[in-house]
Amino acid sequence: MAERLMIDHVGHRGDGVAMENGQTIYVPYALAGETIEAASVPGHPDRRRLLQVERASPERIAPFCPHFGVCGGCAIQHWDHESYQAWKRELVVEALAQAKVAAEVAPLIDAHGLGRRRITLHARMGTHEVLKVGFAAASSHDIIPVDRCPILDPGLSGALDAAWAIAEPLIAMGKPLDIQVTATLNGLDVDVRGSGALPSAMIAALSRIAEQHRLARLTRHGELVLVRAPPAVMIGTAQVILPPGSFLQATIAGEETLARLVSDHCQRAKHVADLFCGVGPFALRLAMKSRVAAFDSDAGAVTSLQKAATSTAGLKPVKAEPRDLFRRPLVPQELRDYDAVVFDPPRQGAQAQATQLAASKVPTVVAVSCNAATFARDAKILIDGGYRIEGVTPVDQFRHTPHVELVARFTRKR
Secondary structure, X not given: OOEEEEOOEEOOOOOEEEXXXXXXXXXXXXXXXXXXXXXXXXXXXXXXXXXXXXXXXOOEOOOOOOOEOOEXXXXXXXXXXXXXXXHHHHHHHHHHHHOOOOOOEOOOEEOOOOOXXXXXXXXXXXXXXXXXXXXXXXXXXXEEEOOOOOOEOHHHOOXXXXXXXXXXXXXXXXXXXXXXXXXXXXXXXEEEXXXXXXXXXXXXXXXXXXXXXXXXXXXEOOEEEEEOOOOEEEEOOEEEEOOOOOOOOOOHHHHHHHHHHHHXXXXXXXXXXXXXXXOOOOHHHHOOOOEEEEEEOOHHHHHHXXXXXXXXXXXXXXXXXXXXXXXXXXXXXXXXXXXXXEEOOOXXXXXXXXXXXXXXXXXXXXXXXXXXHHHHHHHHHHHHOOEEEEXXXXXXXXXXXXXXXXXXXXXXOO
């Protein structure tokens, strides 16, 4: 049965939010001020499915992708850009307010650039034994087959065709597959997860597919199947060979924007610690002016960073070390020699490391985050420990989604 709702505002996940009889109701693809018809969603009493927009917001625009509303990759293509940007900045403002962190929030920087340079495609056998390769459906584990995606970097051209070709023989193993594809200087770098151990005949078949699609490299759970050319990316002046399945910022513009902000905040530092360093998007740029010590639990990423630093002329010394900063955060005694510390943890934040930083005397701390809520928690720890927050800059490299990055600078109160 259809239900008529008035949308009050857009929530932090990008859903329209209606307040009815004391209940909060979430409706994807609805905007503030709209009158809509919606249907209930079985098993989710607080969610509705949008049926029809009776009175549209003047901020509503036509989505540009034919898969929008079915594919779960994008939550927001139906909102004009200016209103969307204001909402995304407000996500950071609200997260800080909830944590009682007072800070100036700069205008949102759009860092979508040419689009996403890495994706994870899912392959599943559907009904009637029909293979599906694509992205997860909105609020579902169903797979939406796609033949194109308009938000991808041109460097991922051919990624969908390659994923389909890889999935076709592997799906016979009877297991769901996740296929990560990254655009590199030498072509597509593909890592397949979920297949389990493979017979030699299947490895040979995958090698032929990698050759046919001219992949830079194909790995299975990080194990090499075929390499045609080193999967390399440029970070500053350094060329980095990626470890299989490695993490990169979603867009080139996103990485460059975050790194520029970090470098600006550390420009006077002579010795910098880069925590949760990955393959070195900050460390290798900071090393153009400062000595750098880099730490991350991913040993493969640390090795790639160290090799790139060693082979690049003109950089200050870089020392990269594997270390689990959740279990073994750097303590104040270890932090005392640094002029600045940069930390860029995963979504769960870095509570243990923030606690040690708060007890240190490091003059400058620069936080990078992909989760405003955990950032606000960690920021509160630093502030309570005697640091002053000097502003927050939100960065949007995940355009059309509720995900937002940010960079903030903290200085030790004198």
